[in-house]
Amino acid sequence: MTAPTTQTAPAVSSKVLRVPAADPATAAGHFHRRFTFEADVSDVHADIESGAGGFVLVDSRSAEAWEQGHIPGALHLPTDEIADRAAALVAPGSVVVTYCWGPGCNGATRAAYEFAAAGYQVKEMLGGFEYWAREGFPVEDTAGTRQSAPDPLTAPIRAGATCGC
Incomplete structure (x- = not known):
C-alpha cells in the first residue's frame, strides 16, 4: 500500500517584494530626500492660508493655460523664460515652489530644474x-x-475636514 499524496499550492511570487524593501535607515533617508524636493497642494494651500509663506509659488505653464486658471498669488513664469527672467522677478535667496498642469506632466520638474x-x-x-x-x-x-467642491477621490468633502496626513 502506498502513502496518500498531498498536494501543496504552488508558491506564489510577490510582485511587490520581487525587489526587497530597503532597510529602515535607507528608507528614512530616501523619504526625507523626497520631502526636500517636493510639497503637496494641501501643504502649499495651508501655508498660503496661514500666511506662513517663505516661498514664491511659480506657475510654469503657457499664457493660455494661465488665463484658463491659476492659483491666486502665483507668479506666472513659463519654463522657457526662467533662465532669462527669473533674476528680475524672484529675489535671490528665495525658495521657489513650481507647478504645472498635474501629475501627468513634468513641466514643474523642468521648471524646478x-x-x-x-x-x-x-x-x-x-x-x-x-x-x-x-x-x-x-x-x-x-x-x-472661483472655487469648486472638492473631488471626493482627492480630498475630504466635509467642510473643515482634512486628510490628516
Whole structure:
C-alpha cells in the first residue's frame, strides 16, 4: 500500500517584494530626500492660508493655460523664460515652489530644474494645478476667483475636514 499524496499550492511570487524593501535607515533617508524636493497642494494651500509663506509659488505653464486658471498669488513664469527672467522677478535667496498642469506632466520638474540651475532652492508641487483645483482650492482666471467642491477621490468633502496626513 502506498502513502496518500498531498498536494501543496504552488508558491506564489510577490510582485511587490520581487525587489526587497530597503532597510529602515535607507528608507528614512530616501523619504526625507523626497520631502526636500517636493510639497503637496494641501501643504502649499495651508501655508498660503496661514500666511506662513517663505516661498514664491511659480506657475510654469503657457499664457493660455494661465488665463484658463491659476492659483491666486502665483507668479506666472513659463519654463522657457526662467533662465532669462527669473533674476528680475524672484529675489535671490528665495525658495521657489513650481507647478504645472498635474501629475501627468513634468513641466514643474523642468521648471524646478531651471530654477535650481539658476541658483535657487526649489521644490515641486506634487499634483500641480489639477490637484489644486480638484481639492477645491481657489482658482483665478480672467473672470475672477472661483472655487469648486472638492473631488471626493482627492480630498475630504466635509467642510473643515482634512486628510490628516
